Amino acid sequence: MNVNYYSPEEKYKWLINQVETIHSNGEINVTDKHIPRGDSSFVFNFTGKVTILRQKELVVPPFFIAPVLYHSILLQVDNNISSLIVSCKSPVLSKIFGISMHPPVNNLYIPLDDRFMPVWQKMQQQPDDGKKIDIFYHFLDSQIRGTYQPDEIDTIYNNIIERGATTPLCEILKPATTSERNFRRQFLKRVGINAKTLTRIVRVNYLWDKIKNQNAIDFQNLVFEGHYFDQAHFIKDFKSIVGEAPHFFFKRNLENVKIISGKS
Numbered sequence: 001m002n003v004n005y006y007s008p009e010e011k012y013k014w015l016i017n018q019v020e021t022i023h024s025n026g027e028i029n030v031t032d033k034h035i036p037r038g039d040s041s042f043v044f045n046f047t048g049k050v051t052i053l054r055q056k057e058l059v060v061p062p063f064f065i066a067p068v069l070y071h072s073i074l075l076q077v078d079n080n081i082s083s084l085i086v087s088c089k090s091p092v093l094s095k096i097f098g099i100s101m102h103p104p105v106n107n108l109y110i111p112l113d114d115r116f117m118p119v120w121q122k123m124q125q126q127p128d129d130g131k132k133i134d135i136f137y138h139f140l141d142s143q144i145r146g147t148y149q150p151d152e153i154d155t156i157y158n159n160i161i162e163r164g165a166t167t168p169l170c171e172i173l174k175p176a177t178t179s180e181r182n183f184r185r186q187f188l189k190r191v192g193i194n195a196k197t198l199t200r201i202v203r204v205n206y207l208w209d210k211i212k213n214q215n216a217i218d219f220q221n222l223v224f225e226g227h228y229f230d231q232a233h234f235i236k237d238f239k240s241i242v243g244e245a246p247h248f249f250f251k252r253n254l255e256n257v258k259i260i261s262g263k264s
Contacts, residue, residue: 001022001023001024001025001030001077001081001256001259002022002023002024002025003020003021003022003023003259004020004021004129005018005019005020005264006018006019006020006021006133007019009137012137012140014089014092014148014150015088015089015092015093015096015140015148016086016087016088016089017039017087017088017089018086018087018262018264019084019085019086019087019133020083020084020085020087020262020264021083021084021085021129021132022077022081022082022083022085022259023081023082023083024048024077024078024079024080024081024082025079026079026080027079028079029076029077029078029079030076030077030079030256030260031053031074031075031076031077032074032075032256032257032260033072033073033074033075033242033243033257033260033261034066034072034073034074034075034257034260034261035072035204035205035208035241035242035257035261035263036068036069036070036071036072036201036241036261037068037087037201037205037261037262037263038068038090038160038161038198038201038202038205039068039087039088039089039090039161040065040066040067040068040087040088040090040093040094040101040192041065041066041085041086041087041088041262042063042065042085042086042088042093042112042136043060043063043064043065043066043083043084043085043109044062044063044083044084044085044119044120044123044124044132045060045062045063045081045082045083046062046082046083046084046120046123046124047080047081047082048077048078048079048080048081048082048083049078049081050075050076050077050078050081050083051075051076052073052074052075052108052109053074053075053076054073054074058107058108060109061109061111062120063112063116063117063119063120064109064110064111064112065093065099065101065109065110065112066085066109066110067090067101067102067103067109067110067192068090068101068191068192068193068198068201069103069108069192069193070193070197070201070241071240071241071243072241072242072243073108075260077260084123084129084132084133084136085262086136087262089154089157089158089161090157090190090191090192091153091154091157091187091190091191092148092150092154094189094190094191095151095154095190096143096144096148097143100189100190101189101190101191101192102188102189102192103192115143119135119136119139122135123135123136152175152176152177152178152183153183153186153187153190153191155175156172156173156175156176156187156195157187157190157191157198159172160172160195160198160199160202161198161202164198164199164202164203165199165202165203165205165206165207165226165227166206166227168227169195169196169199172195172199173195200237200240200241201241203226203227203237204237204238204241204242205263206225206226207222207225207226208250208263210222210225211250217246217247217250217251219231219234219246219247222234222246234246
């Protein structure tokens with residue numbers, strides 16, 4: 001698969017983290033894992049299909065939101081796939097579009113309503129990736145009125161993404177002013193998972209980034225860097241999110257995992 005990553009235009013960085021385009025080389029279908037990163041993505045598939053491989057296979061629709069899941073999922077990507085993926089800050093996406101980020105248990109994705117059909121159709125007819133992205137930007141402009149004002153959920157989410165791998169969650173949550181019950185309910189609705197699980201996902205991705213250019217992996221150092229109690233806790237936490245023990249995961253070819261997971 002051929003993949004390109006784009007940084008969003010400055011005026012859209014309050015919402016968008018990254019834009020990714022994927023085009024298959026027409027050789028074989030690709031099957032590998034999607035590892036959650038902490039953000040949610042608009043996914044537009046223009047050709048080919050993507051199938052979630054479970055006990056019962058689930059073909060995803062041409063456009064949907066990929067929410068933050070608490071574990072990896074196994075995907076099969078067709079050899080003629082052409083996709084545009086817009087990765088966003090989860091609570092901001094939820095708030096401006098009025099979409100709950102807590103997905104149906106059996107679907108693992110969030111369907112998009114009819115307002116997104118014209119956007120997908122225009123992008124599908126446009127062969128140039130840059131112009132596809134411009135179409136999405138124009139759509140955002142048509143949907144948003146005024147300047148977005150971050151709230152408490154946004155602030156805590158951002159702090160977890162930025163500092164959660166090295167800062168205790170209790171410290172990040174200290175500034176919260178809403179009741180614990182209301183915070184938990186709103187965070188789950190707008191992020192899709194609770195704050196503790198998000199922190200665990202952030203920590204796994206932090207360690208992945210730390211070692212991606214290392215030939216030899218020091219697992220004791222990963223335990224230390226990730227602030228785990230011991231190696232057993234590190235392995236258990238890693239397996240619960242990634243679905244593989246770290247010594248297997250980091251020693252295999254991860255190129256397709258990185259593409260499917262949006263890891264540039």
